[in-house]
Amino acid sequence: MIDEIRKQLLNMILTADRANADKLLEDFGEKHGYNNAVIQILDPVLEQIGLFWESNQGVSLAQAYVAAKISDDFMSKIAAGNDPAAETAGKKGVVVLGNIEDDFHLLGRKMVAIFLRSAGWDVRDLGNDVLAEEFVNKAVETGARFIGVSAMMYSTAINIKKVREELDRRGLSGKIKLVAGGAVFRLRPELLSEVGGDATAANAIIASGVFDGLLKEMNETEAPHE
Amino acid sequence: MNSLERVMSAVSGKPSDRRAVLLTLSLYGAKLTGCPLYEFYNDASKYADGQLAVKEIFGTDVLLTPFVLTSIAEAFGSEVKYFSQSPPNMVKPAALSFADFMKIDMSAVAEHPRIGYLHEAAEKIAAARGKDTAVAAVFLSPVDLAPLAMGIEAWLETILFDEAGAKKIIEAMNEFFIKTVNGFFERGAHLAALPAAFCNPMIVTKRIVNEIALPSMKEAFAQLKGPVVIHHVGAPMLEFIDSLNELPNVIGFVVDQTDGLGKSRDKIGASKVLLGNIDGPTLNKRTPEQIRARCMSILNGCRADPHFILASSGADIAFSTPAENIRAIVEAAEEFGEGI
Numbered sequence: 312m313i314d315e316i317r318k319q320l321l322n323m324i325l326t327a328d329r330a331n332a333d334k335l336l337e338d339f340g341e342k343h344g345y346n347n348a349v350i351q352i353l354d355p356v357l358e359q360i361g362l363f364w365e366s367n368q369g370v371s372l373a374q375a376y377v378a379a380k381i382s383d384d385f386m387s388k389i390a391a392g393n394d395p396a397a398e399t400a401g402k403k404g405v406v407v408l409g410n411i412e413d414d415f416h417l418l419g420r421k422m423v424a425i426f427l428r429s430a431g432w433d434v435r436d437l438g439n440d441v442l443a444e445e446f447v448n449k450a451v452e453t454g455a456r457f458i459g460v461s462a463m464m465y466s467t468a469i470n471i472k473k474v475r476e477e478l479d480r481r482g483l484s485g486k487i488k489l490v491a492g493g494a495v496f497r498l499r500p501e502l503l504s505e506v507g508g509d510a511t512a513a514n515a516i517i518a519s520g521v522f523d524g525l526l527k528e529m530n531e532t533e534a535p536h537e
Numbered sequence: 538m539n540s541l542e543r544v545m546s547a548v549s550g551k552p553s554d555r556r557a558v559l560l561t562l563s564l565y566g567a568k569l570t571g572c573p574l575y576e577f578y579n580d581a582s583k584y585a586d587g588q589l590a591v592k593e594i595f596g597t598d599v600l601l602t603p604f605v606l607t608s609i610a611e612a613f614g615s616e617v618k619y620f621s622q623s624p625p626n627m628v629k630p631a632a633l634s635f636a637d638f639m640k641i642d643m644s645a646v647a648e649h650p651r652i653g654y655l656h657e658a659a660e661k662i663a664a665a666r667g668k669d670t671a672v673a674a675v676f677l678s679p680v681d682l683a684p685l686a687m688g689i690e691a692w693l694e695t696i697l698f699d700e701a702g703a704k705k706i707i708e709a710m711n712e713f714f715i716k717t718v719n720g721f722f723e724r725g726a727h728l729a730a731l732p733a734a735f736c737n738p739m740i741v742t743k744r745i746v747n748e749i750a751l752p753s754m755k756e757a758f759a760q761l762k763g764p765v766v767i768h769h770v771g772a773p774m775l776e777f778i779d780s781l782n783e784l785p786n787v788i789g790f791v792v793d794q795t796d797g798l799g800k801s802r803d804k805i806g807a808s809k810v811l812l813g814n815i816d817g818p819t820l821n822k823r824t825p826e827q828i829r830a831r832c833m834s835i836l837n838g839c840r841a842d843p844h845f846i847l848a849s850s851g852a853d854i855a856f857s858t859p860a861e862n863i864r865a866i867v868e869a870a871e872e873f874g875e876g877i
Contacts (some may be wrong), residue, residue: 325699327742340580373741376693415626416619418689439628440618464771464852466623496796498772499819 320356324378325370328341332381338426343405346388349429353385357426361516375386375516379422402431406522407446409437411470415528416463419493422515423459429521443473443493446531450487456529460508475507488525492518539669540598541727547810548764548788548842556836556870557846559791560863562591563604563670563675563815564853569594573617578605578622581657584858588662594860596867598846601730602721604853606677606685610814612649613641630688632865635695635702638687641711647716656720659808663725671728674721675764678733679714680707680750683769685740695783696735696745703749711757732770738777752781759785761804766812769793769851771851779804794850798839810844815866817849821858825865832869 316339323332360378363372407428410420417439424434435453437445446458458478460469471491478484491508492515501502504510510525512518538546538554547552557809565576566587576583588600607617607625619637632638646652655676663672676687683706696703718729734740736750743821758765767774768780768791775796783785783803789810792801798814805811814835820828832847839845847870854863 326744369738371737373697376571376690392697413623413626413627414618416689418693420700451613456689466852466855466867467626475753487646492662496818498793537673 312509316352317356317359320352321359324356324360324381325374327373327500328375329377329380329384330408332382336381336385337340340385340389342353345385345392348385349389353382353429355401357429357516358520361514361520365513365517375423376418376516378463378516379425385426386425386429398509403433403523403526404457405433405435405453406459407437407449407453408459409441409446409457409461410426410486411437411460411467412442412494413470413475414462414467415439416461418465419515420461423461423492423512423518426515427459427519427522430523432519432522442469443477446474447477447481447483447487451481451483455487457488457490457525459490459522460519463495463504465495465499468493468495469506471506488524488529490518490521498505513522539659540596541667541669543598544671544727544846547844548800548845550808552875555874556839557671558867558870559599559673559812559848560595560597560598560605560815560866561601561849561851561853562595562863563588563601564856565863566807568856571852574621574624578603578608578625579654579712581654581661584654584658585661585665587706588658589665595808599673600666602672602674602726603655605655605674606732608651609677609682610685612646612651615685619622623851627685630684630686630691630714631683632687632771633691634687635706636701638683638695638706643685643713645779649712652717654725655717659721659726660724661760667727668726672726673719673728673730674726675732676714676718676721677723678736678751678767679711680735682714683707683711684735685738692735692740696749698742700749707749707753708783711753714757715760716728719760719762726763729761730768730791731765731766732768733781734770734772735770736777736781737774739772746777746780746811751784754781754784755830758787761786762844764788764792766810769796769850773774775800775804777826778830782806782809788871789844789846791848791850798842798845808844811842812848813844813850815847815849816849817854820862821848821855823862825861826860828862831871832866833873836873838867 336348424436425433460471489511490510496511510521514519543553543557547557569590570587584603587631610627614629616629617625618628619625765787766789791812796815829869
């Protein structure tokens, strides 16, 4: 039964049937709990779409956008309804997010913010055209261990290097991880090391998995040896 | 043989003295003339001076009208930000929804001074060099114009969830597109170079591609008074390039550096012009020797292809690219010679 519902949701997302996808999640949430709707239905379907997208199996930006809207619709309902599922929101920690200096291509960043929030991250979205210093200041102020920087074009993506330089200058590299993303990183894989990024995500949907992985890695490194 | 003859030889598949070279040196003209970018992108004479300097210094075979898509955005009423070393970016779209868009007076957009700037630049470049050098008018495919008025998100929202609204917008855009692109031809441009992203199944769904984008492009392109070259817009186009092949007036494609010229040729057939395969935005990271070797390898690979033009793919060649690196490309073409 669960598999069938997941299949239905997947198909609704891929055909941009937002209204029925919203209804499917709402119905499941009412019957089985909203937390279960996220864990058993929404998350596995998003993961599948993310993998399809990553492996070029016919998922478009538009379909990923539909997935983001449906996630946002559902998480907003949960938040508004004071459902227990909302209690997990932001529990994983703070991610400071923004488009790098001179970059105004906000769509990818907004989609990443939606998927991170859905996955339990507390996202502080600084918007477009954010200076390196502002990213680091906000991370220090909020105790964030992650900075996520987005850029769409090569000419602006190279400005992300300034965030790495700012982290180095303040001795924060290693303590605060720098995740760089945007279409250009997928098309030019060498760019991540050029800008000094710790990680990137092939697409917005799987971004939360990248942050989860880094968090796990950091926690393991910091854990006292037995 | 002059540049125009060289380009026309590639179009018709006839031999030439050397391969034609098209480099995206729109921005670079400002570096050559020392013109501040705001002036460069607002004063057609200053822009044209930049292209004439490109011709003088590098001897490329195709000159470009301003590759400044934000100029179109400004005509819609969107806000843009200028930079000192790269083209402007759109900061705030004029419309945030279909309802907002319908308030835009499209006839005023077509007559807007920012469109006038593009046309005037074409006229000046064509008047100065149009007899011996090809002039390519840079605009956008009709399905790619809406994001400059509404931003990508609102356009996606409309095209995904309000198909009737999307069709109305495309209808208005088609009219504007036809009038503006034909305006370039009337002012002496030899071809239109049109970046096209919203017909890419990596961007929109296949249904949108097949039922909205391609039919509207077909209708609009059929009414153009000159030939079209479609540009890949920074993303691979190999997977769908064949779907664009039969569009009216399309004579060629600038493919992504990752597409592969051989595979692209297989998909587009023997008679279309194939342009590439130099990665423009990273030319600043190579040495002239590396670039020359890369060009020789490309030219050798395309030796038997009469419809090939050596071209840079991707966005504008960066300000920081040394002139020697650019010169190395034309020198490679000259050294390689006839080729076919």
